[in-house]
Amino acid sequence: MKKVITGDHAVAIGAKLCRVEVVPAYPITPQTLIIEHIADFVNDGELDAKFLTMESEHSVMSAAAAASAAGARVFTATSSQGLAFMHEMLYATAPLRLPIVMPDASRTLGGPPGIWCEYNDSMGARDSGWLQLYVEDNQEALDMVIQSFRIAEDKRVLLPVMPCLDGFVLTHTVEPVDVPQQEEIDSFLPPYEPDIILDTARPAMIGTFMPPEYIMEMRRQTAGAVESSKEVIQEINSKFAKKFGRDYGGLIDTYRMDDAEIALITMGTVTSTSREVVDELRQKGEKVGLIKLRFFRPFPSRELKKAVSKLSALGVFDRSISYHGGGQVYNEVRSALFGMTIPVINHLAGLGGRDVTKEQIMKMFELTRKAAKGEKVNEINWHDTRGETV
Amino acid sequence: MAAQTLAEAAVNEGNYAVAFPFFGAERRGAPVLAFTRIDSKKIFSKTQVYNPDCVVVLDDSLLDTIDVVSGLKPEGIAVINSKERPEDIDLGKIINTATVNAISIALEILKAPITNTAILGAFAKATGVVKIESLEESIKRKFGEKLGEKTGERNALAARTAYEKTIIGKSRGIKKLEARKQWLPTYQEMPVGGSLIEGKTDAGLIGPGSFIENKVSGWATYRPLRDREKCVMCLLCWFYCPEGTIHRISNRGDLMTNYDYCKGCGVCANECPVDAIKMVRARV
Ligand code: SF4
Ligand code: SF4
Numbered sequence: 271m272k273k274v275i276t277g278d279h280a281v282a283i284g285a286k287l288c289r290v291e292v293v294p295a296y297p298i299t300p301q302t303l304i305i306e307h308i309a310d311f312v313n314d315g316e317l318d319a320k321f322l323t324m325e326s327e328h329s330v331m332s333a334a335a336a337a338s339a340a341g342a343r344v345f346t347a348t349s350s351q352g353l354a355f356m357h358e359m360l361y362a363t364a365p366l367r368l369p370i371v372m373p374d375a376s377r378t379l380g381g382p383p384g385i386w387c388e389y390n391d392s393m394g395a396r397d398s399g400w401l402q403l404y405v406e407d408n409q410e411a412l413d414m415v416i417q418s419f420r421i422a423e424d425k426r427v428l429l430p431v432m433p434c435l436d437g438f439v440l441t442h443t444v445e446p447v448d449v450p451q452q453e454e455i456d457s458f459l460p461p462y463e464p465d466i467i468l469d470t471a472r473p474a475m476i477g478t479f480m481p482p483e484y485i486m487e488m489r490r491q492t493a494g495a496v497e498s499s500k501e502v503i504q505e506i507n508s509k510f511a512k513k514f515g516r517d518y519g520g521l522i523d524t525y526r527m528d529d530a531e532i533a534l535i536t537m538g539t540v541t542s543t544s545r546e547v548v549d550e551l552r553q554k555g556e557k558v559g560l561i562k563l564r565f566f567r568p569f570p571s572r573e574l575k576k577a578v579s580k581l582s583a584l585g586v587f588d589r590s591i592s593y594h595g596g597g598q599v600y601n602e603v604r605s606a607l608f609g610m611t612i613p614v615i616n617h618l619a620g621l622g623g624r625d626v627t628k629e630q631i632m633k634m635f636e637l638t639r640k641a642a643k644g645e646k647v648n649e650i651n652w653h654d655t656r657g658e659t660v
Numbered sequence: 661m662a663a664q665t666l667a668e669a670a671v672n673e674g675n676y677a678v679a680f681p682f683f684g685a686e687r688r689g690a691p692v693l694a695f696t697r698i699d700s701k702k703i704f705s706k707t708q709v710y711n712p713d714c715v716v717v718l719d720d721s722l723l724d725t726i727d728v729v730s731g732l733k734p735e736g737i738a739v740i741n742s743k744e745r746p747e748d749i750d751l752g753k754i755i756n757t758a759t760v761n762a763i764s765i766a767l768e769i770l771k772a773p774i775t776n777t778a779i780l781g782a783f784a785k786a787t788g789v790v791k792i793e794s795l796e797e798s799i800k801r802k803f804g805e806k807l808g809e810k811t812g813e814r815n816a817l818a819a820r821t822a823y824e825k826t827i828i829g830k831s832r833g834i835k836k837l838e839a840r841k842q843w844l845p846t847y848q849e850m851p852v853g854g855s856l857i858e859g860k861t862d863a864g865l866i867g868p869g870s871f872i873e874n875k876v877s878g879w880a881t882y883r884p885l886r887d888r889e890k891c892v893m894c895l896l897c898w899f900y901c902p903e904g905t906i907h908r909i910s911n912r913g914d915l916m917t918n919y920d921y922c923k924g925c926g927v928c929a930n931e932c933p934v935d936a937i938k939m940v941r942a943r944v
Binding site for chain 1 (some may be wrong): 842844845846847848850851852853854855856857858867868871
């Protein structure tokens, strides 16, 4: 059934279709619509879930952890300062292997305070053990909530998942979304059946204090789960594609890469705009392509290496900075491609929610092209930033 | 604090020294480790000490459960707080041993079972690594700063008394102590997320209820004795006991202390509003 809805609405419908059982919530722009829709579903009897209004995001994640440890399918959503506020509890959930799904409405993390799209909120959580993915439209937002639960609850993974959708650019933008039928989702996503839960009939200890004799093994176990999520993500992508006809490519997606000489790596909605830019440049005869980084955790090093193997230069888009030069994606890509000799340059754009225009993306390709030709270009390029000439 | 005081005394003699504690998972009263390294030049190593020249044991009840001299160098010496003589102590091997009844010295001079300064005196006697005068000096300063001049001096006196009363000899080596068993799963064997249900391993119970095996009474120097006549059943002791050792016997309106799990911390006696609980020596 086609519906014209916002990204937040799509996410909420996704959660409803997954029959989530516990939703601890705290509002924050631009995520608020998600939990408002969920509250409506619960109120109207469309969703049989426990909806908990908490006093802070820290409590939200604490409640989410506890509910998940008690065996419930748990959903919540947050953004920016809210994600920062629950930072401590993010670290408590992943190693305990609690498969919570929590979309992040990407928003700049102040200061300076702002409400528009930037990835510096979720990037701060990259070492927490949460899987993290970035979507480019409202359809993908809905579909990835569903896939996220299947990935999270897979026995080979058992990790929390954070699908990120661009604040306002998706959260508050309406576009057509194909909403799956409940029966279709029911047959795609089986109920969550954990092995050990908090249950007085069968006492368990979850999240207990551990001395040095155990924590190395815990870390290694979590690292192993993140690693094995790669194959699970690909597998579930294929199963989803088969059932619903929408193939997102898994860890990465590529666009017109077959004979591409240069390419951009993008995330989120900039990918969407970049598709049109690639088409325009292709029409002019330029051999350009696009790599969409879908998952940032796990980081698809092997897939990227393969995707760029025939390129003569690569540009990497970042919507946040790591304050030592480039963005986080750039740094990850560079280390993934270590040993390869093609020029890789960084394009910083859209921080604080500044609109990323086609002109900027054109410029990214232009600079990447220059690098391919061996011309001198900056390693880090600030696009549409006053005081800078790129 | 003993390890730190020793380090300070060694430094005052012109050496270089480092001292550091290692805390286990248990709470106050649980066995802890502390290490001191002394050298004539700067020490760079930041690891724990595995093969010491001297092992100091403040609580001889540990000798029943832990092979305290397993890492001790053959020519090293064990310094033990005990009322026994070295030749009456079985360490599982014949090795240089010094003993001193630090607890009775501490009780006499400090009026408290705090043995760490007295044992330092024994250490000085047994090893000669620091002079007793240097120890006295740094004890006076360190303890004096924190707890007042009088306490500093009393602690120095405890060290001096222990120094004089220390007996040096050789231990016996008859009993065989089995290495302490510990459940050490590989990362694959580790239950997912570290979540445990009741379970049994070669090293004992794991998961909920496993603490039942961990009898903490061995740590106790004192144990609480409750005077039923005085007790007004306010339940403050029951509420405050950090070990959950005090039980209500509902049908009799009475309390019972399970001494297997009482670590002798004295919190109950301290909290009792009518002084119904006295702490008495658990062992001498
Ligand atoms: S001394 Fe008192 S408070 Fe401390 S463990 Fe024993 S019963 Fe509990
Ligand atoms: S605190 Fe004292 S008076 Fe109160 S119950 Fe315990 S022993 Fe009795």
